[in-house]
Amino acid sequence: MYNHLLYFSYWFVNSFFLSFFHYLFPENFVLGTWKLTGLEGSLYSGFWITFVVWIFWDYLLAKDIKLGSTKSFFWFLLANIVGIWITAHMSNFTGFGISNFYLAIILGLLVNIFQRLIRKFIIKKI
Numbered sequence: 001m002y003n004h005l006l007y008f009s010y011w012f013v014n015s016f017f018l019s020f021f022h023y024l025f026p027e028n029f030v031l032g033t034w035k036l037t038g039l040e041g042s043l044y045s046g047f048w049i050t051f052v053v054w055i056f057w058d059y060l061l062a063k064d065i066k067l068g069s070t071k072s073f074f075w076f077l078l079a080n081i082v083g084i085w086i087t088a089h090m091s092n093f094t095g096f097g098i099s100n101f102y103l104a105i106i107l108g109l110l111v112n113i114f115q116r117l118i119r120k121f122i123i124k125k126i
Helices: 002-024 038-062 070-089 101-125
Strands: 029-031 096-098
Touching (some): 002 029, 002 038, 029 038, 038 070, 038 096, 070 096, 070 101, 096 101
Antiparallel strands (some): 029 096
């Protein structure tokens, strides 16, 4: 059951940070297209970033890497950066654009830290 809760909480964190960075730095983080509003772009892009993270998660489980380790932190960081970068490059479909790769690294790091905190909190509660 906690897998569903983790997925939705990751999706929320990703979407929140996309919106937050869009409002802080609108010239570097663009949400929305002519078809999607900013909120829709945030939710849709957050979903795809979470999907990429979940694929990496399954890979880590298959390779038997412990999720609390420092090694997994860097794997999830890579997953978030790759997910953000891929999603931003499909901006016509996802409604999210980013100006450069360094911002994807910064956003990926922040999202990764919050995802890790949420994972620890949810797993301890359930």
